[in-house]
Each structure stands twice: as structure tokens, then as C-alpha cells.
Amino acid sequence: MSYLLGTCRALATTLANALQKPTTVEFPFERRTRAERYRAGFALLHDEHGDELCIGCLACERICPSRVIQVKQAPKRESKVTGKKRGYAEDFTIDLTGCMGCELCVQVCPTDALVMTREPETPSFCREDLVVTMDRLYANEKNKPAAWANGTKLMAMQEPAGQAKGPQEAKEASPKEAS
Ligand code: SF4
Ligand code: SF4
Incomplete structure (x- = not known):
């Protein structure tokens, strides 16, 4: 009896x-809209004068x-823009095979040099491509299109209770927009 009921x-x-509407879509013919904070890869940025924003401080590493x-x-050298001595990175690599997308590296970047990018559906077929x-x-x-966050915006969200900004407020508060 219990078998029949079950x-x-x-x-x-x-x-x-x-009878429910399927939650799956016919990828790649149909693509879902990505969440606002979706992110997949990385980019390093230049400032408005074309100088590298990365000062090689190692905070992200x-x-x-x-x-x-x-x-x-890299050894410190004069900026072509300001003429002042500043740090640069001589080499910079990110191995995506181990990245968990936590975005901490972006959050600690003092110059907003490092951002994540939003490109979807870009699989790789060899490990070397992921470095x-x-x-x-x-x-x-x-x-590649940049994700919304940079270090300044993410830090604005980490203010003490009551002062923390939501994603939208943080976005508006940022002095620099990731290009
Ligand atoms: S997102 Fe997280 S795991 Fe990935 S490189 Fe940045 S700090 Fe490392
Ligand atoms: S934290 Fe930012 S400035 Fe420092 S090394 Fe990383 S990307 Fe460059």
C-alpha cells in the first residue's frame, strides 16, 4: 500500500x-542576460594619459x-605624464586555472588598475590560454567589457555598518570609471 502511495x-x-515552463534555454541560440556582477576574466587599465595604472605594489599577488x-x-622610473618617479610592473600574469573569481585582487588595488571583465562563452581548449x-x-x-567594480567601488561597499554603500551607490561614488 505504502509502495503504491509512494x-x-x-x-x-x-x-x-x-507541465512547468522549462528553466533551461537553447544555448547558444538563446542566451540568458548575465547578472550585473557577473565577471569572468581580467584586464589591466591605463590612465587617461595612456600611462599604466599598475604601480607594481604586489597587493593583488x-x-x-x-x-x-x-x-x-620594475625599477622605479619617471612617469611620462607627471615626471615623478613611480613604480611599474615589469611582468604580470594571472593563472585562471586556479582563480575562484573572489575579486579580492581587484578590491585591494590602490590605483584601480586591475578589473575583472564580463566576456561570456569564451572557452579555452588548452591550459596555456588560461595563463x-x-x-x-x-x-x-x-x-573586453569591464565588470562594474574596481577597487574604489568595492572598498566603498566595505565601509562600517550603516555607512556601507550598495552596488549602485558605490558605482556613483567612484571617482574613476573602469573603461
Ligand atoms: S579573483 Fe580571487 S582567486 Fe582570482 S586572481 Fe583575484 S584574488 Fe586570486
Ligand atoms: S594591486 Fe594593482 S597596482 Fe598593485 S600590483 Fe596589483 S594591479 Fe598593480
Whole structure:
């Protein structure tokens, strides 16, 4: 008797779900709108004068819980824009095979040099492609749409209770917009 009852319940559940609108879509013919904070890759940015924003401070490398960022500092040199001595990165790589997308590296960047990007559906077929070199990171600035956040905006969301800004407020508060 209980076996029959159980079977009827299972059939009723199956029937109820069979009549519901499917939650899946026919990818790639149909694509879902990505969430506002969706992010997939990385880019390094330049300032409005074309100078690299990255000062090679290593903060992103040190905070990364997966240890997938490697930054090689360059000797300090004069900025072509300001004439003042400042730090630069000589080399910068991110190994996406171990990245968990936590965005901590973006959050700690003091110059908003490092941002994440939103490109969807860009699979890779070899591991080497997933190690993103400095050249590729700077190329991504132009080639890929940036996610909404940068260090300034994410830090604005981490203010003490009552002062923290939501994503929209943080976005408006940021002095720099990620390009
Ligand atoms: S998003 Fe997180 S895991 Fe990925 S590189 Fe940045 S700090 Fe590391
Ligand atoms: S990307 Fe930002 S945090 Fe990382 S080394 Fe450059 S300036 Fe420092």
C-alpha cells in the first residue's frame, strides 16, 4: 500500500514538473542576460594619459587566496605624464586555472588598475590560454567589457555598518570609471 502511495506521489511530482515552463534555454541560440556582477576574466587599465595604472605594489599577488597572480616589479622610473618617479610592473600574469573569481585582487588595488571583465562563452581548449600574460591583460582593456567594480567601488561597499554603500551607490561614488 505504502509502495503504491509512494509511486503515485512520485508520478504526481513528475507530472507537476513536466507541465512547468522549462528553466533551461537553447544555448547558444538563446542566451540568458548575465547578472550585473557577473565577471569572468581580467584586464589591466591605463590612465587617461595612456600611462599604466599598475604601480607594481604586489597587493593583488599577496591577497590572492589561490596564489595565481605573479607580479614582477620594475625599477622605479619617471612617469611620462607627471615626471615623478613611480613604480611599474615589469611582468604580470594571472593563472585562471586556479582563480575562484573572489575579486579580492581587484578590491585591494590602490590605483584601480586591475578589473575583472564580463566576456561570456569564451572557452579555452588548452591550459596555456588560461595563463593570462601582461600583454593580454592590457589588450583586454580594449577588447573586453569591464565588470562594474574596481577597487574604489568595492572598498566603498566595505565601509562600517550603516555607512556601507550598495552596488549602485558605490558605482556613483567612484571617482574613476573602469573603461
Ligand atoms: S579573483 Fe580571487 S582567486 Fe582570482 S586572481 Fe583575484 S584574488 Fe586570486
Ligand atoms: S594591479 Fe594593482 S594591486 Fe596589483 S600590483 Fe598593480 S597596482 Fe598593485
